[in-house]
Amino acid sequence: MLGRVTVNVRVPSDDAVLKTIKIYNRGLQHCIDVAWKKRIRNNIKLHPFVYKEIRGFGLQSQLAVACIKQACGMVKRAKSKPAINSFSMRYNSPRSFSFKHGILGLSTIEGRKKFNITLPEYAKKYIAWEIDESVLWSDRKNRIFFGLCLSKDIDIPIRSAQHRQVLGVDVGIKHLAVTSDGKFYGTVIPKMRRHQEHIASLQSKGTKSARRHLKKVSGRWKRFMRWKNHNISREIVNSLGEGSIVALEGITNIRSNKGRKFNRQLHSWAFRQLQSYIEYKAIQRGCLVAYINPRYTSQTCRICNEIGTRNKGFFLCNSCGYSCNADLNASFNIKNRVKPLAMAFGLNVNQPIVASGGFLNVKHFESPDLSYNAHRF
Numbered sequence: 001m002l003g004r005v006t007v008n009v010r011v012p013s014d015d016a017v018l019k020t021i022k023i024y025n026r027g028l029q030h031c032i033d034v035a036w037k038k039r040i041r042n043n044i045k046l047h048p049f050v051y052k053e054i055r056g057f058g059l060q061s062q063l064a065v066a067c068i069k070q071a072c073g074m075v076k077r078a079k080s081k082p083a084i085n086s087f088s089m090r091y092n093s094p095r096s097f098s099f100k101h102g103i104l105g106l107s108t109i110e111g112r113k114k115f116n117i118t119l120p121e122y123a124k125k126y127i128a129w130e131i132d133e134s135v136l137w138s139d140r141k142n143r144i145f146f147g148l149c150l151s152k153d154i155d156i157p158i159r160s161a162q163h164r165q166v167l168g169v170d171v172g173i174k175h176l177a178v179t180s181d182g183k184f185y186g187t188v189i190p191k192m193r194r195h196q197e198h199i200a201s202l203q204s205k206g207t208k209s210a211r212r213h214l215k216k217v218s219g220r221w222k223r224f225m226r227w228k229n230h231n232i233s234r235e236i237v238n239s240l241g242e243g244s245i246v247a248l249e250g251i252t253n254i255r256s257n258k259g260r261k262f263n264r265q266l267h268s269w270a271f272r273q274l275q276s277y278i279e280y281k282a283i284q285r286g287c288l289v290a291y292i293n294p295r296y297t298s299q300t301c302r303i304c305n306e307i308g309t310r311n312k313g314f315f316l317c318n319s320c321g322y323s324c325n326a327d328l329n330a331s332f333n334i335k336n337r338v339k340p341l342a343m344a345f346g347l348n349v350n351q352p353i354v355a356s357g358g359f360l361n362v363k364h365f366e367s368p369d370l371s372y373n374a375h376r377f
């Protein structure tokens with residue numbers, strides 16, 4: 001199974017790198033615009049239409065190629081034309097970056113630049129792992145970061161894991177997170193309502209200044225949510241011992257029956273953000289992260305596994321009569337779904353493993369040779 005970690009490191013501030021990020025994103029938007037207009041979803045087909053132009057922006061050829069590829073990937077997945085509003089870019093090893101003996105080499109518009117990087121203590125054990133496509137980005141204060149992605153194929157011996165602490169985490173609107181140890185984290189509903197009303201009124205105005213204001217307001221909201229998500233994830237992860245398993249719902253379908261469409265749009269990124277913060281903080285703590293199949297987590301009774309009903313935030317099981325806060329019930333289910341897997345795979349891994357993209361995911365979960373498939377998930 002593929003273990004994967006992302007180690008985020010600060011890169012010393014550098015004008016060439018900052019400029020590269022900005023130009024790359026300008027190029028990326030250009031590629032998206034062209035791909036969208038011409039309905040091209042394939043990078044080889046897009047290449048002749050955009051390559052010269054973005055090289056003209058000052059992008060070095062490998063970065064231009066990466067830019068075209070990323071644009072196609074984004075357009076392929078998008079329902080409406082993607083707009084670039086952050087400053088990040090992808091780097092491929094060894095073509096556009098290298099990392100060796102603590103020195104990070106980056107391709108920039110002014111040629112290859114080298115930086116001394118100190119890896120955080122927890123990350124030193126991954127140093128021998130394989131280097132994957134990584135991400136360079138800058139924040140509002142023009143600080144530069146590099147998310148070094150490392151992966152390794154790991155053999156997981158089959159051994160008992162019942163002594164491992166498993167924590168199920170349900171993310172949602174009413175409470176941003178509810179955990180299977182009975183804790184409720186963060187409520188933002190009143191604030192969110194006010195924010196939505198504010199946005200709706202600005203949208204209905206439609207003037208230039210309203211649009212400018214709208215941008216400001218949503219920026220402020222995003223920063224607030226990010227701050228909130230950082231705090232909640234820290235609190236959750238701090239309660240875990242090393243080697244614990246954090247179970248999260250698969251990202252494909254975060255409670256699609258919950259809340260109005262507007263709520264969901266406003267919040268889907270925030271859910272995912274919270275999960276990713278929990279994920280990377282858990283890894284830093286030496287925990288394992290697993291994503292489980294999200295189907296019916298909120299409607300299934302955690303005691304008897306039957307489908308129940310939810311009403312005003314409460315879950316009621318019609319078979320056994322069990323009743324409980326619906327989000328709490330969901331967090332128990334999330335935890336319970338990981339447990340049999342934890343046993344089956346032994347999960348005797350001292351290294352943290354991130355689940356995204358291949359570990360303990362839906363595919364494994366539905367594997368027919370595992371006996372717990374008989375349950376209803």
Ligand SMILES: [Zn+2]
Binds near residue numbers: 301303304305318
């Ligand atoms: Zn029941």
